[in-house]
Amino acid sequence: MLGIRGPLGNGFTPQGRVLAIAGGVGVAPLYPLAMKGSVDTFILGARTEAELVFAKYLAVLTDLKIATDDGTAGYHGFVTGVLDEQIDLLSYDTICVCGPEMMMKGILDRLSAAGIAGRGQFSLHRYMKCGVGVCGSCAIDPKGLCVCRDGPVFTGDQILDSEFGHYARDASGQRKRV
Ligand code: FES
Numbered sequence: 001m002l003g004i005r006g007p008l009g010n011g012f013t014p015q016g017r018v019l020a021i022a023g024g025v026g027v028a029p030l031y032p033l034a035m036k037g038s039v040d041t042f043i044l045g046a047r048t049e050a051e052l053v054f055a056k057y058l059a060v061l062t063d064l065k066i067a068t069d070d071g072t073a074g075y076h077g078f079v080t081g082v083l084d085e086q087i088d089l090l091s092y093d094t095i096c097v098c099g100p101e102m103m104m105k106g107i108l109d110r111l112s113a114a115g116i117a118g119r120g121q122f123s124l125h126r127y128m129k130c131g132v133g134v135c136g137s138c139a140i141d142p143k144g145l146c147v148c149r150d151g152p153v154f155t156g157d158q159i160l161d162s163e164f165g166h167y168a169r170d171a172s173g174q175r176k177r178v
Contacts, residue, residue: 016093023099034061045079098123105165120156
């Protein structure tokens with residue numbers, strides 16, 4: 001028997017000029033925004049060219065910038081390198097982000113330093129059990145936010161100075177470093 005419950009949670013709410021940043025399979029929830037014409041600039045990162053998902057479609061839909069860890073396509077390095085060298089963050093009203101947590105933390109730090117953490121929208125991943133905000137498995141402390149109930153998309157100022165980028169919980173509820 002397999003039980004499925006849903007849909008649960010919120011989504012991205014892009015407004016104005018939009019920058020989307022995806023790492024690896026984090027492109028999945030951002031691609032529909034590009035399909036709707038909501039994304040002006042898209043930064044897509046992966047370890048290597050073969051792992052760039054949807055790149056040829058995004059190149060048609062958006063101003064696409066690519067980053068690969070090994071330099072096999074686009075910028076040689078992380079998406080944060082593209083941000084630092086090629087992007088004027090202040091010219092965007094919404095920055096939608098999904099990918100590995102340390103990548104997202106690097107982006108949140110840059111938005112915070114620029115004084116625009118609230119323009120960021122981050123899609124978080126946590127180990128989930130109940131899905132309705134009861135078990136605490138997906139909590140982001142110290143505010144007691146639950147990724148299942150309050151997210152998975154949070155604005156940057158919601159998760160600033162929190163466990164995000166530092167700790168998550170495993171299947172037994174123990175805190176572990178991300
Ligand atoms: S999965 Fe139980 S509180 Fe989120």
